[in-house]
Amino acid sequence: xxxxxxxxxxxxxxxxxxxxxxxxxxxxxxxxxxxxxxxxxxxxxxxxxxxxxxxxxxxxxxxxxxxxxxxxxxxxxxxxxxxxxxxxxxxxxxxxxxxxxxxxxxxxxxxxxxx
Amino acid sequence: xxxxxxxxxxxxxxxxxxxxxxxxxxxxxxxxxxxxxxxxxxxxxxxxxxxxxxxxxxxxxxxxxxxxxxxxxxxxxxxxxxxxxxxxxxxxxxxxxxxxxxxxxxxxxxxxxxxxxxxxxxxxxxxxxxxxxxxxxxxxxxxxxxxxxxxxxxxxxxxxxxxxxxxxxxxxxxxxxxxxxxxxxxxxxxxxxxxxxxxxxxxxxxxxxxxxxxxxxxxxxxxxxxxxxxxxxxxxxxxxxxxxxxxxxxxxxxxxxxxxxxxxxxxxxxxxxxxxxxxxxxxxxxxxxxxxxxxxxxxxxxxxxx
Ligand SMILES: Cc1cc2nc3c(=O)[nH]c(=O)nc-3n(C[C@H](O)[C@H](O)[C@H](O)COP(=O)(O)OP(=O)(O)OC[C@H]3O[C@@H](n4cnc5c(N)ncnc54)[C@H](O)[C@@H]3O)c2cc1C
Numbered sequence: 001x002x003x004x005x006x007x008x009x010x011x012x013x014x015x016x017x018x019x020x021x022x023x024x025x026x027x028x029x030x031x032x033x034x035x036x037x038x039x040x041x042x043x044x045x046x047x048x049x050x051x052x053x054x055x056x057x058x059x060x061x062x063x064x065x066x067x068x069x070x071x072x073x074x075x076x077x078x079x080x081x082x083x084x085x086x087x088x089x090x091x092x093x094x095x096x097x098x099x100x101x102x103x104x105x106x107x108x109x110x111x112x113x114x115x
Numbered sequence: 116x117x118x119x120x121x122x123x124x125x126x127x128x129x130x131x132x133x134x135x136x137x138x139x140x141x142x143x144x145x146x147x148x149x150x151x152x153x154x155x156x157x158x159x160x161x162x163x164x165x166x167x168x169x170x171x172x173x174x175x176x177x178x179x180x181x182x183x184x185x186x187x188x189x190x191x192x193x194x195x196x197x198x199x200x201x202x203x204x205x206x207x208x209x210x211x212x213x214x215x216x217x218x219x220x221x222x223x224x225x226x227x228x229x230x231x232x233x234x235x236x237x238x239x240x241x242x243x244x245x246x247x248x249x250x251x252x253x254x255x256x257x258x259x260x261x262x263x264x265x266x267x268x269x270x271x272x273x274x275x276x277x278x279x280x281x282x283x284x285x286x287x288x289x290x291x292x293x294x295x296x297x298x299x300x301x302x303x304x305x306x307x308x309x310x311x312x313x314x315x316x317x318x319x320x321x322x323x324x325x326x327x328x329x330x331x332x333x334x335x336x337x338x339x340x341x342x343x344x345x346x347x348x349x350x351x352x353x354x355x356x357x358x359x360x361x362x363x364x365x366x367x368x369x370x371x372x373x374x375x376x377x378x379x380x381x382x383x384x385x386x387x388x389x390x391x392x393x394x395x396x397x398x399x400x401x402x403x404x405x406x407x408x409x410x411x412x413x414x415x416x417x418x419x420x421x
Contacts, residue, residue, distance in 0.1 A: 034149050041192075041193070078254065
């Protein structure tokens with residue numbers, strides 16, 4: 001399990017439920033490495049401000065990660081973490097490797113309304 | 116008001132935490148974005164005393180932290196985003212919470228340099244990586260380049276031979292900064308090739324990296340080389356942008372400290388580890404200066420707080 005203060009999606013059913021029950025979802029699928037930690041930190045820092053978005057993380061080596069790993073949006077990714085933004089259950093943006101708070105914020109502002 | 120806030124949880128910050136906690140200062144340690152610091156990506160630390168069979172960076176830093184927690188160091192996740200002087204101390208911003216403290220130990224370490232090529236950002240995660248241990252497995256049976264001539268570059272190249280079809284070390288000089296033992300290991304590895312001295316002028320690709328243009332610095336001759344991945348290991352810059360107005364730094368950004376101590380130009384602010392070390396950049400040095408910073412902070416508090 002990832003050692004973060006974000007909500008973890010450990011089972012495939014949890015991931016399905018998250019996508020079914022929340023309109024705007026951001027999931028960061030990674031490990032506890034130097035490329036992933038800044039993305040978790042950005043999510044942690046932004047989650048209060050973006051109450052219209054549900055923020056989750058997921059262990060890249062856990063069984064439930066196969067959903068994100070197999071998304072066509074992530075097919076060419078070669079850098080941890082894989083971060084996917086879902087609207088109404090559909091992946092709308094996916095990023096690979098380290099991202100800054102500003103980059104995350106830019107996507108949240110662009111893709112999700114009702115902040 | 117806190118006695119001392121330690122910024123950073125690499126070897127310097129965690130050692131300062133152990134010493135400050137044992138001195139009953141109840142240090143508050145701010146983890147930063149990289150808990151454990153730079154070493155956590157290293158699979159094998161072979162030169163940290165006390166570990167004759169090598170230890171992973173992650174495990175080593177876990178042990179440091181456990182030891183600091185045992186003596187009562189308090190940890191808070193987050194990043195310090197501002198530091199200002201106030202009467203009798205400093206106020207730091209970390210998330211929404213201001214933290215007031217009498218003394219600060221700056222152990223913010225260093226940040227990996229990026230390639231000075233405009234298209235680098237576009238290919239990050241799509242052929243470019245700054246972390247071989249994180250991303251090496253995505254390059255199974257592919258051809259990769261490691262850029263750099265230091266210990267990290269050698270270590271990354273050797274690590275990547277576990278996955279990649281070939282690993283080419285590209286370095287701008289015709290000599291290497293890496294320790295001879297690391298160079299020997301790399302030279303002895305049949306999967307590792309050398310392109311020295313060369314610099315990368317251009318990254319080529321569409322969605323993914325497919326190659327690079329290499330240039331010989333002495334003649335400016337260029338050549339194309341196919342590759343699927345580029346691992347960048349060209350050194351680190353000190354993380355001091357937050358403090359430039361508060362404490363003196365040298366032209367490269369390293370904190371200036373009084374020789375033989377960890378005292379900076381600001382009273383009650385002490386700096387240790389890579390952030391104040393333009394020369395050695397080793398975990399054991401960071402730990403040693405972390406100890407010095409805690410002792411210096413303790414002395415400062417004894418003399419200045421009634
Ligand atoms: C791949 C690799 C392999 C290495 N292998 C070895 C080796 O085998 N042996 C060896 O001796 N050395 C090795 N080193 C070097 C060693 O890792 C460094 O010298 C050492 O980590 C420096 O420690 P530090 O505590 O000064 O800084 P760092 O380890 O860089 O830690 C800095 C800390 O500061 C935190 N921080 C940064 N900014 C802020 C902020 N604004 N607020 C709060 N916290 C902040 C970060 O989150 C981090 O926790 C290696 C380095 C790398 C990159």
